[in-house]
Each structure stands twice: as C-alpha cells, then as structure tokens.
Amino acid sequence: TGRKSGQPRTNALIFGRDGDDYLVVASQGGMPTHPNWYWNLTDSPEAQIQVKADHFTVTARTAGDTEKPRLWKIMTDAWPNYDTYQTRTDRVIPLVVLTPSPQD
Numbered sequence: 001t002g003r004k005s006g007q008p009r010t011n012a013l014i015f016g017r018d019g020d021d022y023l024v025v026a027s028q029g030g031m032p033t034h035p036n037w038y039w040n041l042t043d044s045p046e047a048q049i050q051v052k053a054d055h056f057t058v059t060a061r062t063a064g065d066t067e068k069p070r071l072w073k074i075m076t077d078a079w080p081n082y083d084t085y086q087t088r089t090d091r092v093i094p095l096v097v098l099t100p101s102p103q104d
Helices: 036-043 068-078 081-087
Strands: 016-017 019-027 047-050 054-062 093-099
Touching: 016 068, 019 068, 036 054, 068 081, 068 093
Parallel strands: none
Antiparallel strands: 016 019, 019 093, 047 054, 054 093
C-alpha cells in the first residue's frame, strides 16, 4: 500500500526462500535511494504477495545485521548482480523478509 496515496501497489521482484519466508532485496539496481516499495513496506508491513498462482498475506521486516549475511547469500545465489548493485551505492541495500501470515 502506498504510504502517501493509500492505494495498492504492485511490483514484480526476484525472490528467494528461507524456510517458509520469502526474501526480496531493495536494490533498485544500486541507485542512491531505496525503492518506494521498500518505504511502503516499512510504513505498512502487511502486504499481499503472489507466487505463481498463489496469493497470500505476509508481514515484512528488514533483515537484521546478524541474519543478513546468510540471507544475502541466498539472494546472490539467485541473482549475483545484487553484489554489483551494492558496489554502486553508499547506502546499505536492505534485504526484506516476508513471513506468511498464519491464517493464509
């Protein structure tokens, strides 16, 4: 949900898996600012995602410093360019953990 507009937003992203959780990277190709979808999730962490034909609710959180290296490896195995993107910017690129809601 857009933090300013309140309107639903859709973004196609590369994802990884860590157990039941889904992982996405707020890289924006190494641009100097975080993508808008990341700010939207920090303001409103409940979101709907679609994986193939399945739709479900998740709660988003930014990976912490201790878990991020392990999760980053999962994502760079899927898309090695994330390491390149990090070299293009001074910002720390967030890795977002999307945990499915129990009711889904």
